[in-house]
Amino acid sequence: MTVHFRSTTLxxxxxxxxxxxxxxxxxxxxxxxxxxxPVTGAGNTYGSGMQKSIIAAAAEVNAAGxxxxxxxxxxxxxxxxxxxxxxxxxKKLIEVNKVNAILGTWSSSVSLAIQPMTxxxxxxxxxxxxxxxxFTQNQxxxxxxxxxxxxxxxxxxxxxxxxxxxxxPAIMSFNNDAAINNVGFxxxxxxxxxxxxxxxxTYEPKRTSYRSELQKVLAAKPDVIALSGYxxxxxxxxxxxxxxxxxxxxxxxxxxxxxxxxxALGPDVSQGVLVYGTVPNIAGAAFKTYSAAYKKALNTSGExxxxxxxxxxxxxxxxxxxxxxxxxxxxxxxxxxxxxxxNPDGEKVTSFAEGKxxxxxxxxxxxxGASGPLDFDEDGNAVADFALFxxxxxxxxxxxxxx
Amino acid sequence: MTEYINxxxxxxxxxxxxxxxxxxxxxxxxxARFPNAATGDTMTVGAYVAVLVQAATAGxxxxxxxAAIIVTTLVxxxxxxxVFKKLERRPLVASLIASIGIAFFLRSMLTFFLGFxxxxxxxxxxxxxxxxxxxxxxxxxxLSGIAILVLAATFVLLFLTxxxxxxxxxxxxMDLARASGIRSGRVMIALWAISGVLSAVxxxxxxxxxxxxxxxxxxxxxxxxxxxxxxxxxxxxxxVLAAILLGVAQExxxxxxxxxxxxxxxxxxxxxxxxxxxxxxxxxPERVR
Numbered sequence: 001m002t003v004h005f006r007s008t009t010l011x012x013x014x015x016x017x018x019x020x021x022x023x024x025x026x027x028x029x030x031x032x033x034x035x036x037x038p039v040t041g042a043g044n045t046y047g048s049g050m051q052k053s054i055i056a057a058a059a060e061v062n063a064a065g066x067x068x069x070x071x072x073x074x075x076x077x078x079x080x081x082x083x084x085x086x087x088x089x090x091k092k093l094i095e096v097n098k099v100n101a102i103l104g105t106w107s108s109s110v111s112l113a114i115q116p117m118t119x120x121x122x123x124x125x126x127x128x129x130x131x132x133x134x135f136t137q138n139q140x141x142x143x144x145x146x147x148x149x150x151x152x153x154x155x156x157x158x159x160x161x162x163x164x165x166x167x168x169p170a171i172m173s174f175n176n177d178a179a180i181n182n183v184g185f186x187x188x189x190x191x192x193x194x195x196x197x198x199x200x201x202t203y204e205p206k207r208t209s210y211r212s213e214l215q216k217v218l219a220a221k222p223d224v225i226a227l228s229g230y231x232x233x234x235x236x237x238x239x240x241x242x243x244x245x246x247x248x249x250x251x252x253x254x255x256x257x258x259x260x261x262x263x264a265l266g267p268d269v270s271q272g273v274l275v276y277g278t279v280p281n282i283a284g285a286a287f288k289t290y291s292a293a294y295k296k297a298l299n300t301s302g303e304x305x306x307x308x309x310x311x312x313x314x315x316x317x318x319x320x321x322x323x324x325x326x327x328x329x330x331x332x333x334x335x336x337x338x339x340x341x342x343n344p345d346g347e348k349v350t351s352f353a354e355g356k357x358x359x360x361x362x363x364x365x366x367x368x369g370a371s372g373p374l375d376f377d378e379d380g381n382a383v384a385d386f387a388l389f390x391x392x393x394x395x396x397x398x399x400x401x402x403x
Numbered sequence: 404m405t406e407y408i409n410x411x412x413x414x415x416x417x418x419x420x421x422x423x424x425x426x427x428x429x430x431x432x433x434x435a436r437f438p439n440a441a442t443g444d445t446m447t448v449g450a451y452v453a454v455l456v457q458a459a460t461a462g463x464x465x466x467x468x469x470a471a472i473i474v475t476t477l478v479x480x481x482x483x484x485x486v487f488k489k490l491e492r493r494p495l496v497a498s499l500i501a502s503i504g505i506a507f508f509l510r511s512m513l514t515f516f517l518g519f520x521x522x523x524x525x526x527x528x529x530x531x532x533x534x535x536x537x538x539x540x541x542x543x544x545x546l547s548g549i550a551i552l553v554l555a556a557t558f559v560l561l562f563l564t565x566x567x568x569x570x571x572x573x574x575x576x577m578d579l580a581r582a583s584g585i586r587s588g589r590v591m592i593a594l595w596a597i598s599g600v601l602s603a604v605x606x607x608x609x610x611x612x613x614x615x616x617x618x619x620x621x622x623x624x625x626x627x628x629x630x631x632x633x634x635x636x637x638x639x640x641x642x643v644l645a646a647i648l649l650g651v652a653q654e655x656x657x658x659x660x661x662x663x664x665x666x667x668x669x670x671x672x673x674x675x676x677x678x679x680x681x682x683x684x685x686x687x688p689e690r691v692r
Contacts, residue, residue: 044519175663203662206622208420208612211413212654213662215406232521232614243540245530264523264614 028066030073031322033058033315034093034102036114041081042230043106045260049298049308050104050128051076056293057315057352064353067322068329072315079105083113090114094121100331101318104311105129108178115143122331126314128307131177135379142335144317145381146310146371148278150178154185156276156386157226157251159402161190163388164274170199170222170248172213172237174229182228182253198222203233210237214244224249224274231256235264242269249274254389258304259396267394275391276402278384280309280371285350286316290370306371310382313369317342320355320367342367342374405536410654416543418630418650419550420612423605424623425630425642426557427598433574433637434594437498438628441482441505443620445599446606448509449475450615453607454522462525471603478509479599480592488591506621514617522615524607546608553604554643557597561639566593574637626669633673635686645684649673 035054038047058072066072075097079086086105093099094117101124105111108131115137118125127134128147135149148156161169169190171183180202187197199220203213214237217225225248227237234256241250242265254277262270280287282303290312294302302308321337322329329337340346341355346364349355358365367374372384386402424442431439449471457467482505490498531538561567572580573590581587602620609619630649634641652672653665660668676684 040514040519042519201662204666206618208417208609208623209413211416212410212657215409215413216657216662219406232616235521235523235614236612239528240540242528243531243542244538245533260521264521266528269528 028069028071028327030071031067031101032073032075032097032099033318034090034097034099035074035076035104035311036079036086036089036093036102036110037076037104037311038081038106038110039078041079042232043081045231045258046106046255046305046307047078047081049294049302049305050106050311052297053290053294053302053305053308053312054103054315056297057290057312057319060289060293061315061319061352064356067319067352067356068325068327070322070327072319075099079110081107081110083109086110087113087117090117094118094123099123101126103314103318104307106307108134109176112177118142124318124331124335126318128310129178130182132181133177135381138380140332140335141380142331143380144314144335144338144376145379146314146374147307147382148384148386149379149381150181151185152381152383152386153182153228153253153276154187155189156402157182157186158189158193159386160251160274160276160388161186161224161226162193162195163400163402164224164249166224166249167195168198168221168223169195169226170217170220170224171197171226172200172217172228173202174233175202175204179228183226186226203229203237205230205233207233207236209240211240211244213237214241214246218244218246218248222248224251227252227256229256231258231260235261238265238273239269251276253277254306257389257396262391262394262396267391270391271393273391275389275396276386277389278306278372279387279398279401280306281368281373281385284368284370286313286368287370289351302370309369309371313367313371313374316352316355316369317367317374319352320349320359320365323356323359338380339376341365342369342376344375406658407655408537410657411651412537412539412543414651414654415647416547416612416650417654418647419547420605420608421623421626421630421650422643422646423550423553423601423608424620424627425634425646426554426639427601427605428627429631429634429637429639429642430557430594430601431598432631433639434570435487435498435591437487437495437502438631439598440499440502440624441509442598442602442627443622443624444506444509445475445478445602446609446620446623447513447615447617448478448620449603449606450610450619451513451517451522453603454524454610454615455517457525458522464524464526467524468603468607471607472600475603475606476596476599479595479602483591483595487595510617510621517617519617522610524611524615526611542611546611549604550608553601557601557639560597566590570594629670629673633676633683635683638683638685641683641685 035051037050058074077089103126105127108129111127111129125143130149173179173183199217251274257275291302320341324337325334346366349365388399452474453467453471456470460466531540569585630646631642634645649669653669656668
């Protein structure tokens with residue numbers, strides 16, 4: 001409480017000082033961000049990049065004078081892509097570090113495990129997970145999903161399957177909430193358009209072989225299999241499908257694909273595998289800023305890590321919301337402004353400094369992020385652009401945008 | 404009918420892969436008298452050494468395998484000298500907990516130096532041989548052949564050589580074996596070396612079938628333990644047979660129970676057998692102490 005008191009009494013002085021000189025707001029309480037990312041575990045391809053992007057974005061905000069005069073302070077933790085260590089880390093972030101927000105939880109299992117804790121302590125949670133329950137449990141609008149949820153994944157898959165001219169799809173999914181719902185929404189969209197699913201099954205993780213699973217699905221003679229899983233199981237399934245002489249094509253999500261899958265399977269087995277995924281707005285100014293920061297921190301291209309772009313956007317949109325809500329605003333008030341600073345009908349801005357200036361001038365703003373236009377739907381889920389990719393002769397190529 | 408034959412094939416291959424790990428566990432239980440939970444992670448070490456050496460030697464799986472066998476044998480013998488030898492006369496649970504600690508240590512070392520990215524053996528992926536619907540994948544034939552060869556070699560060693568006889572003597576009664584002039588220390592080194600070799604081969608086989616990740620061996624520990632227990636603790640032959648039985652039971656059950664519950668089903672089978680035969684399929688009650 002004393003902290004609160006100090007910050008409000010100082011507010012007048014700060015505002016005055018800030019208007020006189022663009023000096024950092026001394027004495028203003030920092031806004032503490034927990035960067036809880038999958039640095040190790042199945043999400044490790046993306047985790048470090050996400051964490052470094054959060055740190056880079058916070059530095060950018062601080063260099064522009066902070067959000068509503070508040071400096072952003074980042075506390076980095078590894079969620080290990082696993083609920084148990086992630087919960088421990090979140091507990092530490094919340095109880096010891098007293099963070100105001102947790103950013104960048106990646107897999108649904110982790111986000112679902114953290115969510116009750118953040119909700120109970122009025123903490124903003126920004127994640128890249130797609131499990132539908134994450135959005136239905138978000139009654140106080142404290143949570144924001146930066147990766148398109150299962151609903152959008154399912155629709156994108158249905159659009160791709162239709163456009164490719166398939167008529168007899170089967171579905172296979174890893175046994176977790178997100179994967180089951182991805183293919184579940186695909187089924188919904190497909191059947192709503194009058195289509196039929198010829199076979200469906202859920203498989204268990206960490207098996208040494210998926211031969212019997214494939215045998216069951218292939219017996220229904222599908223022309224395409226919508227497979228929703230992760231990299232290790234996807235690798236094994238695609239390899240065994242080839243070995244068993246399957247003629248059906250596969251459509252898989254981008255988080256289970258990428259260069260690692262190609263390396264594991266080689267050009268022959270990967271030939272023609274379809275991949276759907278969200279695409280960052282590469283031409284946008286925000287992406288260029290993000291990409292430069294990413295390159296500096298990790299020495300690789302930020303284009304390979306769409307989640308890095310999403311993590312970067314989390315910080316910028318959060319900072320803009322703090323700026324709009326004011327220095328004394330609590331998390332509920334700040335969260336309320338996320339949509340106001342990023343959805344259409346405002347002036348398009350592509351960086352924190354630009355948005356801050358526009359807000360100061362009393363304008364409405366619409367942050368166009370590095371990961372996409374960042375327009376949030378009624379559940380707090382950013383709707384991104386999807387594209388269809390494929391492997392062709394050992395190359396990972398983009399085919400077309402999916403509407 | 405072909406459907407079931409294919410399921411039996413799938414189950415047999417999965418069982419054979421687990422059989423080697425189950426054999427290593429069963430051996431250590433028979434001679435050293437505790438279930439070695441580090442077996443899984445020793446397999447992982449073997450798989451990593453093999454996959455990395457293969458990549459470094461322009462795709463030579465043989466070089467990778469030899470390197471893996473050397474490394475896991477050293478790891479296994481080192482574990483004996485540094486940890487298990489000191490706990491020899493302590494209760495079983497001390498060695499068991501220590502072995503879990505070694506498992507964590509090995510895995511942490513791997514992830515610390517090599518990260519979590521998946522590695523893949525460079526093996527040509529080829530289509531299955533199709534005998535009017537019955538499909539046999541060439542790589543499965545190879546793996547099964549190697550598994551059978553290694554298992555046969557282990558059994559020859561155990562039952563047809565003087566070293567094997569000494570090992571069995573120590574397994575039956577260590578003090579009596581010592582009193583009869585058997586150097587139990589040497590027998591123990593031999594046991595841990597064999598366990599290391601088996602772990603390496605098992606790790607490589609799993610790595611070829613799946614992908615090499617830090618969790619590779621740990622994830623297989625439970626089925627391997629189940630097979631060792633079902634086969635009769637301390638009965639190497641039983642462990643191998645049980646591993647194959649569990650594999651086949653799992654896959655053949657899928658048309659009836661689906662793919663989520665097949666794992667549970669194999670454990671139901673395990674419980675059922677243990678109710679009827681508490682010592683396992685081939686265990687002799689007096690062997691279990």
